Amino acid sequence: MNENSILLKMQDISKSFPGVLANDHVTIECEKGHVLGLLGENGAGKTTLMNILYGLYQPDQGKIFVDGKQVVINSPSEAINHGIGMVHQHFKLVDTLSVIENVILGIPTNKAVLDFGPAKKKLEKLCKEYELFVDPEEIVWRLPVGKQQWVEILKALYRDCKVLVLDEPTAVLTPSESDQLCRAIRKITEQGRSVVFISHKLREVIEITDKVTVIRDGKVIGTVNTKEATQSILAEMMVGRPVTIERKARPIIKEHSAVLVMKNVNAFDDRGVQALKDFNLTVHAGEIVGVAGVDGNGQRELSECIAGLRKPSSGSITIQDKQVTNVIADPSFVGFIPEDRQKTGLVLDFTVAENLLIKDYKEKPYVKNGFLQYSEIKKHAEHMIKKYNIKSPSGDIKVKTLSGGNQQKVVIARELDAQPVLDVASHPTRGLDLGAVSNVHDILLNERNRGAAVLFISAELQEVIALSDRIIVLYSGQIMGELDGETADQFTIGQMMLGQTTEAKK
Numbered sequence: 001m002n003e004n005s006i007l008l009k010m011q012d013i014s015k016s017f018p019g020v021l022a023n024d025h026v027t028i029e030c031e032k033g034h035v036l037g038l039l040g041e042n043g044a045g046k047t048t049l050m051n052i053l054y055g056l057y058q059p060d061q062g063k064i065f066v067d068g069k070q071v072v073i074n075s076p077s078e079a080i081n082h083g084i085g086m087v088h089q090h091f092k093l094v095d096t097l098s099v100i101e102n103v104i105l106g107i108p109t110n111k112a113v114l115d116f117g118p119a120k121k122k123l124e125k126l127c128k129e130y131e132l133f134v135d136p137e138e139i140v141w142r143l144p145v146g147k148q149q150w151v152e153i154l155k156a157l158y159r160d161c162k163v164l165v166l167d168e169p170t171a172v173l174t175p176s177e178s179d180q181l182c183r184a185i186r187k188i189t190e191q192g193r194s195v196v197f198i199s200h201k202l203r204e205v206i207e208i209t210d211k212v213t214v215i216r217d218g219k220v221i222g223t224v225n226t227k228e229a230t231q232s233i234l235a236e237m238m239v240g241r242p243v244t245i246e247r248k249a250r251p252i253i254k255e256h257s258a259v260l261v262m263k264n265v266n267a268f269d270d271r272g273v274q275a276l277k278d279f280n281l282t283v284h285a286g287e288i289v290g291v292a293g294v295d296g297n298g299q300r301e302l303s304e305c306i307a308g309l310r311k312p313s314s315g316s317i318t319i320q321d322k323q324v325t326n327v328i329a330d331p332s333f334v335g336f337i338p339e340d341r342q343k344t345g346l347v348l349d350f351t352v353a354e355n356l357l358i359k360d361y362k363e364k365p366y367v368k369n370g371f372l373q374y375s376e377i378k379k380h381a382e383h384m385i386k387k388y389n390i391k392s393p394s395g396d397i398k399v400k401t402l403s404g405g406n407q408q409k410v411v412i413a414r415e416l417d418a419q420p421v422l423d424v425a426s427h428p429t430r431g432l433d434l435g436a437v438s439n440v441h442d443i444l445l446n447e448r449n450r451g452a453a454v455l456f457i458s459a460e461l462q463e464v465i466a467l468s469d470r471i472i473v474l475y476s477g478q479i480m481g482e483l484d485g486e487t488a489d490q491f492t493i494g495q496m497m498l499g500q501t502t503e504a505k506k
């Protein structure tokens with residue numbers, strides 16, 4: 001390879017945290033105009049490596065070269081000056097500001113009064129160029145996650161980055177949004193920029209990257225030319241064994257009483273737009289009902305209404321005949337895995353042990369005479385860390401220091417361990433590596449087999465089909481169709497997701 005064509009090189013990087021060697025002599029290279037895929041299990045060290053590149057962490061050793069020149073990056077602003085742009089795994093936008101305010105935030109100016117006019121023009125031009133459309137005036141918290149992702153990317157492009165790092169950008173995207181992103185990435189690389197692309201979705205990695213570097217336990221396992229790779233080669237390099245998502249055999253459950261009953265539920269979203277329309281749904285004990293659909297068609301409102309976090313404007317919701325409309329769900333009754341683990345699922349500044357106990361902290365043996373019993377809390381954490389295979393050196397560290405996928409496991413462990421009668425799992429495998437996805441599927445299937453009613457919301461059709469007994473397709477706040485999980489096919493569901501009915505509709 002011609003050394004001149006290498007735009008980014010990170011050489012022999014090591015970084016340790018207390019108890020963890022996150023990067024162990026890692027070397028990666030990315031050519032101009034190329035996409036480098038970074039693959040690895042949850043906790044392998046991908047985000048840490050990129051945080052070093054972005055100046056958020058200092059490596060214990062190793063060098064960074066941009067365009068052939070060695071650079072020392074002490075802060076994100078220095079990274080930006082060297083042409084590095086980064087879209088973080090967990091977004092860094094300020095929710096209460098508008099799109100354009102977020103985009104220009106932090107750019108030094110010598111004017112006393114901000115003039116948004118030219119900035120808006122530049123942003124609109126970028127939107128057009130990359131076909132990533134967002135309204136500059138919209139407040140960020142009102143945007144669906146997919147659009148928030150566009151804002152993050154546009155923000156990096158606005159700063160004219162040479163190297164764009166995308167840390168699991170497609171975890172929150174629908175299939176059509178992922179395609180849109182792929183097109184944008186192609187445009188970005190055609191201009192001679194480089195992209196580092198982190199994803200657990202092998203199909204996309206194969207489609208979009210030129211080379212892939214696989215990391216396991218902080219070490220580089222190997223780098224391959226994507227042309228010569230297949231999904232199974234990559235999966236095996238990553239996990240050390242072949243992994244696939246397939247439908248597993250399941251016992252028929254005899255006790256099949258109705259657990260969740262929703263009747264004529266209407267609800268509005270945060271913008272005041274009607275999100276659920278006369279919605280009717282029953283989920284029985286011992287079944288997994290999969291909810292397929294393009295994100296933003298009422299999924300969030302559906303799960304929040306059931307969990308009692310959103311007030312329906314009319315209609316009724318019962319769980320085992322108990323009225324729960326407008327009532328915050330009883331934790332022993334409902335296990336709720338929310339779609340945003342960081343905002344709703346966890347208290348980031350609490351320890352892993354505390355997060356695992358948030359629902360039970362008032363219970364014996366964790367509290368005695370009003371005092372928390374830390375030895376019991378610690379024991380509980382150790383048990384859960386082992387049982388759910390959470391990669392954490394102990395229960396005493398802050399949950400925010402875990403890798404994204406391992407944070408998700410903390411939520412799942414806490415929500416499902418009490419064996420609730422109803423599990424509401426909203427995108428529970430988002431951001432999980434292949435092995436962990438398969439573990440979560442096993443956990444949910446076991447929940448069903450023990451007689452729990454499971455509502456499983458996901459944008460990944462393959463896993464909806466693999467896991468569900470029954471599939472409903474949500475479109476514009478209504479059920480577009482219902483299919484049997486055994487016989488459902490991706491094409492029919494895909495049609496329904498776009499609002500088209502087909503013969504398969506019952």
Ligand SMILES: Nc1ncnc2c1ncn2[C@@H]1O[C@H](COP(=O)(O)OP(=O)(O)OP(=O)(O)O)[C@@H](O)[C@H]1O
Nearest residue numbers: 017022042043044045046047048401402403404405
């Ligand atoms: N600030 C920190 N303090 C302590 N440990 C940390 C910190 N940041 C990361 N780690 C640890 O370093 C290891 C690598 O984490 P990293 O976030 O880089 O993984 P990842 O490959 O991005 O995983 P995922 O696919 O789940 O996002 C993990 O064991 C994590 O707990």
Ligand SMILES: [Mg+2]
Nearest residue numbers: 047089403404
């Ligand atoms: Mg990560």
